[in-house]
Amino acid sequence: MTLTLGIDLGTSAVKCVALAADGAVVASGQSSFQTFREAPGQAEQDPASWVKATEDAVRQTMTGRDDEVAAIGLTGQLPTLVCLSGTEPQGRAITWMDARADDWAAGRLDEAFRQKTYELTGMPIDGRYLAPMLAHHRAQYPSSIDGILSAKDYLCCALTGVRVTDPSTAAGYGVYDFTTGQWDDGLCRHWVLDPALLPGLMPAASVAGRLGQDAARRLGLKAGIPVHAGAADSAASAYAMTGLEAGAVSVTTGSSTIIMDASIQTFLDPKRRYLLTPHARARVFGREMDLLSTGSSYRWLSELLGWPDGEIDRRATASEPGAKGLFFAPYLAGGEQGALWNPDLRGVLHGLTIQHKAADIARAYVEGVQFEIRRCIDILAETQPVTRIIIAGHATEHPATMQLLADILGRPVTPYTHVSPAAIGAALIAMPEMTAHRQDTETLTPSAAANIYDDFYARYCALFPRIAESRS
Template structure:
């Protein structure tokens, strides 16, 4: 680690624009956490398959949390902020007019309204070519499909749109005046050619837009933007505070998990989830099951995402948890997990397909639905709790199996607020039959964003060196007996996920 040239304490701020919350961290130059803050915001579902958020609410929440955190923690401890670096959830689309005013809500990754457009494109030769060029699976999640849907089904808004932004692009523009998007987040849009590092002509043509309808492309280390004077004043930051564009939450979670070598993979489970590997080559899959996102030139983060991570257990807790303290969902979740620990591996034959939000990898079926299967008269609430957790992790295992068709994976690193619960980490080890390590810093997105900032500042020579600095607090070893049980249940889980395809579509059509 490099040393600072001044006696004044200095720090790096990271801002994660997550699906349900903004998370702000302050790190000192040595990578120690000074403090953190969090603010939540809702997702709206005005119609089936719709998932939207209010961009102004996100921005105000971020600003409020950041200002209070700076005042109460960073400034109070006499730290000077050197940089602010961003990460964000992928696949969001926000149309704005010529004055920069949002035309409605931001459409999130979980939105499935474009499933007809996605199905038609995926089955075409054009769709296969776009997937190979962009690395983004053809699915309603992608901005390519969302914009195509808008062109076909929301024509007035499409005509009024001056630019299509991600939520991170919108917030950075509010702070600095720049309309930009980093290569990494752009590579999750389905509109960006990951081989040429520019917007893809075929994808743009399909969406019916020109390059000027999108923000300017910049590297993840881009730091030319400056805070507007009004925010310098209100936040108490100097004019020389660097605003680093940063990357996506997925890529930052992978960097923060220290997964940078052959034989390693990371599992992230927050609201959604993903399993990822890092390499210098793209994973080529004729079945279009994987994403290949650019982190920096020559480094690709590849893997599969699930819609149904911790948000599913949160849903279960809200419906069936015992809220002894109003709104205390975390305590209620832990009580349910304690109940689950009393049930044998496999939940005595109760299985859960966790597809409450449709599903991405590996089945890529926006019509998929949640199912409890194998229910008998002896099952109690505690069985449902464990089956729900196991179902979320079975889905992650099914992603891992497809990844292992292309990569040898000997060990796992797990991160995210849900994945790092010790009960869940042990289950992952048992189901995968692999050792599972947990980072000392459980917020791998925040740590990864710090490591990217520190690399941009020259504290680390490169991202390889940054990734190798990650330390782990605990390793969970698989229980062989439990793994033997889970081998049978994961097989049933995968077969059911395929067998229900026709019924998933039939019930979706009824809505």
């Protein structure tokens, strides 16, 4: 059997899948790595741990198989900064979760520059893009650095020795002009970024290089396998789940939740409420909104209440719609980047009384996350009809949570059950004859409770972010 490997360098683990020529997933593996949080706002990772986790995930995937690997596709977390000297990383990588550059960057962003950046890049710029990250943290790196890469691009370099990026990942550098397909000199000057530090640009489906001898030995593969440039994890996931179908919206839940559609038109939002991201294929764009801490806050709340994974969903069913008047704004990452692009937002539990039970808190949390998903989808629907919604992640394991989402959105919802749509998307990008990874799963339609949730959603929107803003 001839296989294509898809490798997803995610926020907490590397996931690998092997796809047959017909797109079927025949094997998978994954391996986690550490995030360092030694100071307020810090979130750093060791690039060497990414490479080791990639080796482990690929070997798990290929254990017991003697199939031929025809190609490798890549995707990864974004934006995450790696500084290089040659092909060697200099110090730790600063991940997209790191908030230390937020205030510093905000002081260098007036309204005119924010609007100019959005019109050129499609990005509502802040301190979590690579250019401002480097400008803020430059002193912690040696003066000898001669390049910067994002996480996926660094993995490509480690496998092939080539320093390149694709348009969807380039958007995370904060200086990529999607209108020209090139790095913008003016934006580079603003962030005091030498353009010579930036990687070469190529389409996501292009072959970036060939698997080197040493990398092949560590992965247990043959040298010379073509490694494709790949795409950002949001674009790769959406590509696997929707195949660029107009009107289809992918909702990918992990450490964060990514909402994304596809269009051949460049719909910039006058209020800068979403990112306009180059997609996995040329001349297609995705409108993207990222809820920063849904998976992270889910784990936090589970640990706070002493519950095992999945208990929040189970307990939520013991409460009632509207959680007995309790509302939970899930802005727990120190800001938000969904429909509300505001670094000052904070989590709020509103309406709490001694009559409320733990199940009500669980219900309010789940509803709060889903209200934010609806806020994002409603904005996308303002300029392009939303015909179907496909969701991936832990919610697909809980039928009641899936039905709740259909009711809150007021739209049919289809679960996508594979553990890593991003890794599948990376493999599909390296398979030009494939477009999407279809699954035979049942679509859930809104129930009678959908009408009730229109009122609860309106009350939620009236409360948030008004309360958070009044306290910021």
